[in-house]
Structure formats: structure tokens, C-alpha cells
Amino acid sequence: MTAALSFVAAATGVAGLLAILSPARRPGAPDTAAAKGGSPATAGRRVSARLLLLLAAAGRSLRPPGAPSDLRGRLEAAGRPAGLGVREVMAAKVAAALLGAAAAMPLAALAPGRLGLILAPAGPVSGFLAPDLWLGRLAAERARRVRRDLPALLDILRVTIEAGGSLARALAAVGERSDGPLAGEWRAVAHEVELGVPLHEALDALATRLPQPEIRAFVAALHRAGRHGAPLADTLAAQSRAARFALARRIREDAARAGPKIQLAVALLLVPSVLLMVAAALAAALLDGGGEALPL
Numbered sequence: 001m002t003a004a005l006s007f008v009a010a011a012t013g014v015a016g017l018l019a020i021l022s023p024a025r026r027p028g029a030p031d032t033a034a035a036k037g038g039s040p041a042t043a044g045r046r047v048s049a050r051l052l053l054l055l056a057a058a059g060r061s062l063r064p065p066g067a068p069s070d071l072r073g074r075l076e077a078a079g080r081p082a083g084l085g086v087r088e089v090m091a092a093k094v095a096a097a098l099l100g101a102a103a104a105m106p107l108a109a110l111a112p113g114r115l116g117l118i119l120a121p122a123g124p125v126s127g128f129l130a131p132d133l134w135l136g137r138l139a140a141e142r143a144r145r146v147r148r149d150l151p152a153l154l155d156i157l158r159v160t161i162e163a164g165g166s167l168a169r170a171l172a173a174v175g176e177r178s179d180g181p182l183a184g185e186w187r188a189v190a191h192e193v194e195l196g197v198p199l200h201e202a203l204d205a206l207a208t209r210l211p212q213p214e215i216r217a218f219v220a221a222l223h224r225a226g227r228h229g230a231p232l233a234d235t236l237a238a239q240s241r242a243a244r245f246a247l248a249r250r251i252r253e254d255a256a257r258a259g260p261k262i263q264l265a266v267a268l269l270l271v272p273s274v275l276l277m278v279a280a281a282l283a284a285a286l287l288d289g290g291g292e293a294l295p296l
Contacts, residue, residue: 071086071089071090072086073208073211074132074135074136074139075089075135076208076209077135077139077142077143077209077210077211078135078136078142079138079139079142079181081135081138089131089135092131093127093128093129093130093131093132094128096127096128096130096131097125097127097128098124098127099127100123100124100125100126100127100128100130101123101124101127102123103123104119104120104121104122104123104124105120105123107119107123108120108123142181142210143210143212145180145181145182146180146181146210146212146214146215147212147214147243147246147247147250148247149180149181149182149183150182150214150215150218150243150247151240151243151244151247153178153182153183153186154218154236154239154240154243155236155240156174156177157170157171157174157236158232158233158236158237158240160173160174161232161233161236167199167222167232168189168190168193168194168199169190171186171187171189171190172186172187172190172191175187175190181210182210185206185209185210188206188209189202189203189205189206192205199226200223200226203219203222203223204219206219207219213246214243214246217239217242218239218243221235221238221239222235
């Protein structure tokens with residue numbers, strides 16, 4: 001019965017995967033491969049291409065909320081770790097898929113029953129998606145640090161502008177006296193302006209490299225202040241208050257999500273471990289007492 005259920009589950013999974021990969025056809029429309037005289041090799045290449053597209057879509061689903069969907073944007077959001085580009089990351093994805101396939105083959109051969117049918121494709125798929133997961137974690141950590149530093153740096157930027165200085169010079173001054181990804185991006189904006197890039201284009205590039213809602217709101221506020229001639233100090237003060245409010249709200253949301261996780265860890269790990277310790281103590285008492293009943 002177990003083998004039959006496993007076979008039905010595997011067949012259903014394969015049928016579902018083929019249904020996802022197969023192109024949608026209108027009722028009554030002829031089969032494209034048959035109409036064009038496509039060979040089985042051509043159909044196999046089409047299925048392989050659709051499988052790669054499916055893997056790429058799965059990799060995009062590993063990005064944090066609000067992150068760019070394209071690989072180049074995810075690299076920028078992660079801070080271009082080790083100076084990697086799109087070609088290097090794709091090469092790493094292919095190499096990781098090959099390594100995952102090489103590691104999954106012996107495990108699939110040693111797996112009991114039909115578990116090998118699951119382990120064999122799971123290895124290369126996991127290897128192909130591992131760089132996306134790594135980039136997603138880097139981008140999430142970078143976004144967390146940006147949100148944490150934004151209110152304080154906005155206050156320092158406001159004070160610097162009130163002391164009498166242009167926005168580009170103030171960004172350079174604050175960036176040089178601070179650490180973190182946000183300060184580094186502000187230094188990059190100042191360097192681009194010194195090289196002749198218009199300030200609005202440099203700020204738009206900043207919003208591309210840091211795709212957080214708070215940074216987009218900051219850039220949009222600077223654009224509005226530049227168009228309408230509003231005082232930058234008042235604009236930055238309002239942005240600082242909004243950033244602090246958003247940071248406090250995010251902290252409360254994280255704390256609310258942490259409660260169920262802690263309860264789950266207690267229910268699945270701590271309680272069973274305590275019960276196992278009690279069971280071990282009872283078993284030791286029974287063995288020492290020669291199998292006699294414990295006194296009440």
C-alpha cells in the first residue's frame with residue numbers, strides 16, 4: 001500500500017509539473033509542435049527551456065519583499081558582494097547545480113524506496129537556487145541596516161544643510177563621517193555629482209541600489225523640494241520623523257511575528273526534550289528497581 005501511494009504521488013507530481021510547463025492552448029487550436037513538424041529533440045529542448053524559466057521564477061520568489069525581480073537589481077540591492085556581476089552569479093548558479101547533482105546521485109542511489117526519485121532532482125534544483133537565497137539574505141540584512149541608520153543620518157544631514165551647504169556636499173560630509181551601507185551610498189552620490197552626473201540622476205540611482213520604501217520616499221521628497229523650492233531642512237525633518245515611525249512600526253511587527261515562532265520552538269523542541277528527560281529518568285528507575293512498579 002505504501003509503495004502504491006508513493007507511486008501515485010510521484011505520478012501526480014510529474015503530471016502537475018508537465019501541466020505547468022506545457023503552454024496554454026486555446027480550445028480547438030492545433031498542437032504547435034505537431035503543426036510545425038517538431039521532433040522529440042526539439043520538444044525536449046522546449047521543456048528544458050521552460051524548466052530553466054521555472055527555476056528562474058523560483059529563484060526570484062526567494063527575494064525579500066520589495067526587492068527587485070531581476071538578477072542585476074538583486075545584486076545591487078545586496079551591495080554587489082565581492083564585486084560580482086550577473087555573469088559571475090549565473091556561472092555560480094550553474095556550478096552549484098552541477099555540484100548539487102553530483103551530491104544527489106549517490107544519495108538517491110542509497111535512498112530507500114522511491115525517495116531517490118525526489119532526491120535526484122532536488123540536488124541540482126537546490127544548488128541552482130542557493131545563490132538566490134544567499135543574495136536574498138544579504139539584501140535583507142543590508143535593508144535592515146539602512147532602515148536602522150536612516151533616521152539618525154537624516155538628522156545629521158539636516159543639521160549640515162542648516163549650517164550652510166549644498167545637498168551634494170552635505171551628503172559627502174555625512175557619508176565620510178559615518179559607517180554602514182547608507183553612508184557609503186551617500187558618498188557614492190556625492191562622488192557622482194563631482195564627476196558631472198546631475199543630482200536628480202544620482203538620487204534616482206541611489207533609489208535603485210537601495211530599493212526600500214523609505215529611501216524612495218526620501219528621494220521623492222528631495223525631488224519635490226528641488227522643484228518647488230521648499231526648504232530642505234523642513235523636508236529632511238519630516239522624512240526623519242516618518243523614518244522613525246516606520247522603523248518603530250517594523251520593530252513592533254517583528255516582535256509580533258516572533259511570539260508564534262517562540263511558541264512553536266517551545267512546543268516542538270523544549271517540551272519533547274523535557275519529556276524525554278523524564279522518560280529517561282523513569283526508565284533508569286525501572287531498570288534499577290528490577291522492573292518493579294514505582295512507589296506512588
